[in-house]
Amino acid sequence: MSLFVAAMIILVLAAAAAFTTRTRVSGLRRGGERLHSLPGYHGIYVFLWSAVPALLLLAIWAIVQGGLVEQAVLASPAGQALPDFDLQRDAILSEARAIAGGYQSSGFYPQSEALAPVHAAARAHYGWMGAGVAFTAFLVGLLFAMRRTGAAFRARTGVERWMMVVLVGASMIAIFTTLGIVLSLMFETLLFFQKVNPVEFLFGTQWSPQTAIRADQAGSSGAFGSVPLFWGTIFIGAIIAMIVAIPLGLMSAIFLTQYAHARVRAWLKPILEILAGVPTVVYGYFAALTVAPAIRDLGVTLGIPASSESALAAGLVMGIMIIPFVSSMADDSIAAVPQAMNDGSLALGATRSETIKKVIFPAALPGIVGGILLAVSRAIGETMIVVMAAGLAANLTANPFASVTTVTVQIVQLLTGDQEFDSAKTLAAFALGLVLFFITLLLNLYALRVVRKYREAYE
Amino acid sequence: MNDTTTATAADTSAAPALPKMRAENVNVFYGDKQAIKDVSIEIFDDKVTAFIGPSGCGKSTFLRTLNRMNDTIPSARVEGLIELDGEDIHAPAMDVVQLRARVGMVFQKPNPFPKSIYENIAYGPRIHGLTSSKSDMDAIVESSLRRAGLWDEVKDRLDESGTALSGGQQQRLCIARAIAVDPEVILMDEPCSALDPIATAKIEELIHELRGRYAIAIVTHNMQQAARVSQRTAFFHLGNLVEYGETGQIFTNPTQQRTQDYITGRYG
Amino acid sequence: MVDRDTHEPLMSAHTLKAFDEDLDQLRALISEMGGLAEHQIRESMRCLTQRDVEGARKVVADDAKIDELDRQTEQRAIQTIALRAPMAGDLRDVVAALKISTVVERIGDYAKNIARRVEQLETAPAIEPLSLMPEMARIATEMVHDVLNAFVERDAETALRVARRDQAVDDFYNSIFRTLLTHMMEDSHHIGHATQLLFVAKHLERIGDHATNIAEMVYYAATGGMMADKLERDDTV
Ligand SMILES: Nc1ncnc2c1ncn2[C@@H]1O[C@H](COP(=O)(O)OP(=O)(O)OP(=O)(O)O)[C@@H](O)[C@H]1O
Ligand SMILES: [Mg+2]
Numbered sequence: 001m002s003l004f005v006a007a008m009i010i011l012v013l014a015a016a017a018a019f020t021t022r023t024r025v026s027g028l029r030r031g032g033e034r035l036h037s038l039p040g041y042h043g044i045y046v047f048l049w050s051a052v053p054a055l056l057l058l059a060i061w062a063i064v065q066g067g068l069v070e071q072a073v074l075a076s077p078a079g080q081a082l083p084d085f086d087l088q089r090d091a092i093l094s095e096a097r098a099i100a101g102g103y104q105s106s107g108f109y110p111q112s113e114a115l116a117p118v119h120a121a122a123r124a125h126y127g128w129m130g131a132g133v134a135f136t137a138f139l140v141g142l143l144f145a146m147r148r149t150g151a152a153f154r155a156r157t158g159v160e161r162w163m164m165v166v167l168v169g170a171s172m173i174a175i176f177t178t179l180g181i182v183l184s185l186m187f188e189t190l191l192f193f194q195k196v197n198p199v200e201f202l203f204g205t206q207w208s209p210q211t212a213i214r215a216d217q218a219g220s221s222g223a224f225g226s227v228p229l230f231w232g233t234i235f236i237g238a239i240i241a242m243i244v245a246i247p248l249g250l251m252s253a254i255f256l257t258q259y260a261h262a263r264v265r266a267w268l269k270p271i272l273e274i275l276a277g278v279p280t281v282v283y284g285y286f287a288a289l290t291v292a293p294a295i296r297d298l299g300v301t302l303g304i305p306a307s308s309e310s311a312l313a314a315g316l317v318m319g320i321m322i323i324p325f326v327s328s329m330a331d332d333s334i335a336a337v338p339q340a341m342n343d344g345s346l347a348l349g350a351t352r353s354e355t356i357k358k359v360i361f362p363a364a365l366p367g368i369v370g371g372i373l374l375a376v377s378r379a380i381g382e383t384m385i386v387v388m389a390a391g392l393a394a395n396l397t398a399n400p401f402a403s404v405t406t407v408t409v410q411i412v413q414l415l416t417g418d419q420e421f422d423s424a425k426t427l428a429a430f431a432l433g434l435v436l437f438f439i440t441l442l443l444n445l446y447a448l449r450v451v452r453k454y455r456e457a458y459e
Numbered sequence: 460m461n462d463t464t465t466a467t468a469a470d471t472s473a474a475p476a477l478p479k480m481r482a483e484n485v486n487v488f489y490g491d492k493q494a495i496k497d498v499s500i501e502i503f504d505d506k507v508t509a510f511i512g513p514s515g516c517g518k519s520t521f522l523r524t525l526n527r528m529n530d531t532i533p534s535a536r537v538e539g540l541i542e543l544d545g546e547d548i549h550a551p552a553m554d555v556v557q558l559r560a561r562v563g564m565v566f567q568k569p570n571p572f573p574k575s576i577y578e579n580i581a582y583g584p585r586i587h588g589l590t591s592s593k594s595d596m597d598a599i600v601e602s603s604l605r606r607a608g609l610w611d612e613v614k615d616r617l618d619e620s621g622t623a624l625s626g627g628q629q630q631r632l633c634i635a636r637a638i639a640v641d642p643e644v645i646l647m648d649e650p651c652s653a654l655d656p657i658a659t660a661k662i663e664e665l666i667h668e669l670r671g672r673y674a675i676a677i678v679t680h681n682m683q684q685a686a687r688v689s690q691r692t693a694f695f696h697l698g699n700l701v702e703y704g705e706t707g708q709i710f711t712n713p714t715q716q717r718t719q720d721y722i723t724g725r726y727g
Numbered sequence: 728m729v730d731r732d733t734h735e736p737l738m739s740a741h742t743l744k745a746f747d748e749d750l751d752q753l754r755a756l757i758s759e760m761g762g763l764a765e766h767q768i769r770e771s772m773r774c775l776t777q778r779d780v781e782g783a784r785k786v787v788a789d790d791a792k793i794d795e796l797d798r799q800t801e802q803r804a805i806q807t808i809a810l811r812a813p814m815a816g817d818l819r820d821v822v823a824a825l826k827i828s829t830v831v832e833r834i835g836d837y838a839k840n841i842a843r844r845v846e847q848l849e850t851a852p853a854i855e856p857l858s859l860m861p862e863m864a865r866i867a868t869e870m871v872h873d874v875l876n877a878f879v880e881r882d883a884e885t886a887l888r889v890a891r892r893d894q895a896v897d898d899f900y901n902s903i904f905r906t907l908l909t910h911m912m913e914d915s916h917h918i919g920h921a922t923q924l925l926f927v928a929k930h931l932e933r934i935g936d937h938a939t940n941i942a943e944m945v946y947y948a949a950t951g952g953m954m955a956d957k958l959e960r961d962d963t964v
Contacts, residue, residue, distance in 0.1 A: 262533065340570035344633070347528060348583040348640055349560030358582065363573050682814055710814050712951030722814040724741045 003062050006131035007055055010138050014051035017142055018043035021149055033151040041155035048162045049145035054138040061130035065123075072122035078114050185437065188430035195424040196224045201431060203227060207394035207405075209414060209425045224428055226435070228394040232311070232404035233436075236390060237379035240315025240400060241322055245379075246372060248319075249326025256327070257334045258356055269331075276324035284388035287317035292389050299401040306401035309391030315400070318385050322375045329371020333364040333451075366450050373447035377440040383408040407436050477545070479504045479644060479674040480525060480562075485539035487520050487529065494520045496698040497539075502644070507666060507675045509689035509706065511682065513721065516695040518678040519567075522646050525676065526562035527555050543644070560587055563637035567649040569629035571621030571636070576613050579621040579632055580604065583640035599639055607635035608665050627658025634665060638673075645669065647677040651684065663688050682722055686710045694718045749807045750817065753824045754879045756803060760796045760831045761875030765868050767793070767838035768934065772864040774845045775927065776857065783845035786838065793835035800828035816951070820881075823948035827878060830937050830944075834871060837930040837937075844923045851920035859906075860928065863899035866892065867931050870938035878945045886945040889938060890954060896935030903928040 022043035029035050070093060073079045082089050088109075095112035098104035100120040107113050149155060193201070204225020252272060256265050292313035299306025337360050345355040361368075391403030392413065414429040478501035487495035494517045502508050502525075510518040520529065527548060529535040541548045548558055560583070571579050580600045583589075590596045600617070604610040609631045613624070621632050630650055637645055647666075651659040666675060666688045679685050685692055685706065692709040694702045694717070702709065702718045713719045741747050767786055774783040804825040807813060813821050870889050877885035907921045907928075946954040 338570070340566060340568055341572060343528065343531070343564075343566060344570040344572065344636075345582070346531060347526065347559055347564035347566075348586065348636065349556050349558075350583075350586050351556055354586055358586075359572050683812060686814075711818060713815055719815050720739070723817045724743055724746060724814075725739050 002127060003058050003065070003130055003134075006127075006134055007058050010051060010054045010058070010134060013138065014047050014054075014142070017050055017146070018047035021046040021146065025149060025151075028151050035151050036153060037155035037157075041159050042149040042153070045155040045158045045162075046142065046145040046149060048159070050138050050142035052162075053141050054134045057137050058130060058134045061133060065126050065130060068126050069119065069122045072125070073115060073119050076115075076118045076122075078111070078118055082111060182434075182437070185430050185434040188427055189434045191422070192424060192427035192431045195427065196431075200224060201226055201428075202435075205396055207410070209410075209428055222425060224424065226407070226432060228396045229405060229407045229410050229432065230435075231396055232390065232394070233380045233406040233408070235398070235400075235404055236311050236315040236318060236386060236406060237382065238376050240312060241319040241379045242372070242376065244316055244319025245322040245326050245375060249323045249375075250330050250368065252323070253327040253330035253334055254356055254361075257331055258352065258360070272327060273324055275321065276328075278321070280321065280382065280384035281388075283317050283321050284384040287313050287385050287389035291317055295401065304399070304401050307391065307393075307403040309389055309403045310401050311390060311404045312400035314386050314390040317389065318379055318382055321382070321385065322379050325375040325378055326371055329374065330364070330368045333367020333371065334360060336367065337363045366453055370447045370451035373443050373450065377443035377447070380406075380443075381408065381436065381440050383412060387412055407432050411436075478502060479544065481540075481542045481545075482521075482525075483540040483542075485521070485524060485537065485541060487517070487524055487538075488536045489520075489532070490534045494698055495524070498695075498698075498700040500693060500700060500703055502674050502676055503691070504674045505671050506690040507670050507677060507688050509685035509692045510676065510678045510695060511680070511685050511692060511722070512695035512701075514680075517698045518695050519648050521695070522564075522648055522676060522678055525644070525646055526559050526564055528559075528564060530555060560640050561642055562644040562646060563640065563642035565630070565633050565637055565645065565647040565650050567652055569626055569633050569653070571624070571629050571632050573620060573622050575618045576604075576621050576624070576632060577617040579636050580639045583636060587640055589640065603635040603639040604632075606638055606665075606669070607631045608661060608668075609635055625658070627654045627661060630654060630658070630662060631665065634662070638669070642673060644674045644676070647675065649678050649680060652680065659684070682710070694721060696721070743811075746811050746813075746817075749803070749811060750820060753800065753803055753807065753821065756796060756800045757824055757827055757831070757875060758879050760793060760800065760828060760835075761871060763789075763793050763796065764831050764834045764838065765872050767835055768841070768864060768868045768871070771838045771841040771845070772861055774842060775848065776861060778845070778849050780846055780849055783842040786842035790835050790839040793832055797828045797832040801825060804828075816948075819948040819951060823878065823944045826944055827875075827941050830941055831871075831875070834934050834937050837934050841927050841930050844927055847923050848920060851923075857924065859899060859903055860924075860931070863896060863903070863928070863931050866899070867896055867934045867938065870896070870935055871941075874938050874941045874945060878941070878948070881945075881949040883946050883949040886942040886949070887954065887957070890942040890946075890958070893935050893939040896932055900928050900932040 022039045025035065025039040025042040029039065073093065073096065074082070082092060092107075092109045092112045092115065095104065095107040095109060096115035096119045099107055099112060099116035100123065107116075148158075201224050204223065205227045206223035206225045207228050209222045209224060252268075256269055256272075260268060288309070292309055295310050295313045295316075296306045296308050299310070341359050341363055342355060345359045346352075350358070386406045386409050390406055390409060392405050392409065393403045394405050394410075395402055397404065411429045411432050414425055414432075480502040482498060482500045485495055485498045486493060498521060510522065512518055520535075523529045524537050524541060525548075527537075529537060537549070543558070543562065546553060572582065574582070577600055580603050581596050584596060584599050590599060601610060601614075604613060609628060612628060613619075613632075621629065624632060630653075634645075634647075634650070651662050654662065663684065666677065669675060670690075677685075677688065689706045691704065692706045693700055694709065694713075694715070696717055702713055702715045704714075709718065710722060713722065719725075767789060770782060771786045773779065774786060804821050807821050808818075811817075870892055873885055874889040876882070877889065904925065907925050911918045911921045943954045946952070946957070
C-alpha cells in the first residue's frame, strides 16, 4: 500500500472521528451537562491525537523505507548476483526502482529488469508494514483521546498544549536547517583546510584558485589567500555602497517622517519600498550595462585607468538597492522617538531641523546604526550585482575604478562548471561561505543588540 | 440679571494692569470638529491661572494655542485673536520660534531629552545663542536648576542622563529647561499627573516661587491643586469657557451651576 | 454679580454616592440636635411655670446628650472634610454644620441654665412678667426650629424670615426687663426672684440671637452670599 494513500485514509478517518466526537459532546451539553470546553475543542483534540502521531510515523517510515527496500533487494538472490562496483550497482538499482514504479518500461541493464519484481514486492511489503504501524498509532491515539473526552474533560487546555508542540516543531525546523547548513559548511571547510593551510587562507593576499586536474598541467598549484576577496567585498558592500545608501537612506527617512505631508508619505514610502522588491539580477544588468560603461567613460575622461567592470559601478548600484533597508529601519526608529521629544524641543523654540539634528537623530541613532549594520550584512552577502558588474580579478586596490572581486563572486566561479568535489578549488568555496556566514552572523547579532538596547531607552 | 454664558461676568472684581496674554473670541477646530468655542480670556503677569474642566473639554488644546504648538498638528485650525503683550501672535511679523521661546511649555508626561542633565538645560540657550562662553552656560544651567529646586539633588551628576532621574525630578528638569530660555509665560499641561504627592508638592511650591517672575497657566484635573496654586481659575466645558474668576471665589462660591456641579463632583 | 437671592434648588446627587450619605448624616445630626435643643427649652420653661424641680433636674442632666451630639457632629464634619475634600456649596454646608452644632450646643446650655434657676424660683410668689415669658420662649423655640429646618433644606428664604423675627424676641426682652425693674423698685423682697427671672429672659433673648446667627450661616451656606448685605439692600429698596 502506498504510504500516501495510507496518509489520506488516516486523515479522513481522523476527521470523521473528530466530527463524531463533536456531535457526541454536543449531545452531552443538550442533555444538560456543563461542559468545560466547547464541543469543537473535543473534536480537534481527538483529531490531533489520532492523526498527528500516525502521520509523523508515516513520514519517518517514508524516509526509512527506501533503505529497507534496497537491503531486501540486495539480499535477494538476484541482488546478490550484482557487481560490487558501486556506481554500476547504483545505476542498476535505480533503474529497477523506476521500472518497479512504472516510470520506465525497460532498462539498459538486463539485471534491472530481473530485479524490478523483487523491488516491487519489497516495496509493497514494507508499504503494508508502514501502513500497519501508522494505523496502529492512529487507533491508539484515537482510543486514548476518545476515552478522555467528556463533559468535565479540559479539551481546551489539551488543544492548547498541542498548539505549543506544533509551534515549537515549526521553529525547530528553521533552527535545524540553519544548523545543518553550518555543519555541512564546516565539514567541507575542514576538508579544505586539510589541503590548504588556514593561515594562508585567512591572511594570504594572493588568490588564484586554478589548480590543475592532472599534476603535469601548468599552474598546478593554486594560491588561496582570501584577503583580496574580503577586501573587495568590504570595498563594494561596506564602503562604496554605504557611502551611497547611508546619506540617501537617512535623508529620505527624515523627509518621509518629518517633513512629508501624510499624503505624500502614503505615496512615497511604498514606491521606495518597491526598490527593495526589484530582483537583484535586474540591478545586476543595470549595473553591468548602464552604470559600468558610464563609469569607465568617466574614468577615461578623468585620465584614471578604468576597467569596464569597476568596484564603483557595483557599489553604486548596490548602494541604491540598499537604500530601502537603511531608510525603512531609520524611518522606524525615527518614528519610534516619542512625539514628546519633538514637542519638548519645539516648545523651547527650536526649529524643525534643529530638533531633528539635535534631539530626534541622536535619540534614533542606535536604531539607525542597527539598520545600517543589517544593510551592510545584506550588502556583503549580495551576489548578483557583483557577479555581473564587479569583475573577477582579485585586486587588492583602493581605486574604485579598478575591477575587484568579492567573496560571493568567487563562490559562484568556483562552483559553476564541471567540478571535482574534492579538489581544493571546490572546497575553497565552502570555506569562503563559512567565513562570510560568520561575518554576517556577527554583524546581525551586533545589530540586534544595538537595536534592543535602544528599545529600552524610553521605557 | 445678566447673561450667564459670558464667563467674564464674574470677572469685574479684578482688573489690574494690562494682561500678559489676551485671547479674544478664539475658536479652534480639528478638521470639522470644533474643540474651542469662542473663548475670551486674559492671563496676568503676576498670577497663576488654572484651567480646569472635564476630560476632552479643550484645556490642552487652548493651552497649546497660546504658544502655537497647535501648528504642529496638521488638522488643527485656530481662529480669533491672541495677543502677547498686545502683539498678535499670529501676525506675520511674529516668528513662531521666537514666540515659543517667550511662551514656554511643560508637558503632562516629563519628557527630558535622552541627553545629560546639563545638556537638557543647555539645549534651549544654545539654540537661541543666549550665551557666549562655557562659564555663561554653566551659570545658566546652575541658576535654572536652582530655580527649579533641583540643583542640590543633581549638582554632582550633571552628566548623567536626564532620563535616569525620578519622575518628579524629570518634571522639575523639564521646568528648569523651560526656565533656561528665560520665557515670559510658562504653560503647564497637567505637570503633576504622573507624580506622587511629595513630588507634586515640590512642583507646586516651585510654581509658587516662579509666580511673579513669569505668567503661569496650568492645566490640572486636580481641584485641590488648582485651588492651591492658582490665583485665577477658568472652568472649561465642551469647548466653552464657562466661568473665569478668582480662585477663592470659584471654589467657594461659583456663579455657574455647571461649575458648581463639576467642582463638587456632581458631573455626569 | 449674578442674583443669588432665590434659594438654590436642592442639588442633584454626587457622582460619588457615599459623599451624599456623609452630607445627609451631617444634616441628620444637626436636625437631631435641634430637636433636642427645642425640647430642652420647652421643658425648662414648663418646669419654670409649673415649679417642677424634678423635671428641671432632668433637663440639666439631659444637656449632656446635646454635648455628645455636638461632639459627633464635629467629628463627622472634620472627617467629611478630610475624606471628601468638599468644594463650593458642599464646603459651605460642612463648615456651616460644624459652626451650627457649636451654636446649638450653646443654646442647649441656655436651656440648662434656665432649668437651674427653677429651684431658686420654687418658692417665689407669682410675678406678672412670668406670664409673658412662655410666649417669648415659644417664639425663640420656633426660631431655633425653623432655622434648623432651613439648614436641612438649604432654604435661604426661611433663614431670612427667622432673622427678621429676632426683633420680636428683643422687644419681649425689653418689655420684661422694664416690668421686672418696676417690680424690684416697688418691693425690695422681689429683688432676688426678679433677678432670677431677668436672667431667664436674658437667656431666651440670647437664644434668639443665636438662632439669628445660625440663620446667617444657613444663608451663606445656601447662597454663598452674606445675609447682612442682603438685609441692607432690602432696607434701602
Ligand atoms: N490632534 C487632534 N486631532 C483631532 N481631535 C483632537 C486632537 N487633539 C484633541 N482633539 C479633540 O479636541 C477635544 C479637546 O481635546 P483636549 O486634548 O484639548 O482636551 P483636554 O481638555 O485637554 O482633555 P484632558 O483633560 O483629557 O487632557 C477633544 O474632543 C479631542 O478629542
Ligand atoms: Mg489635556
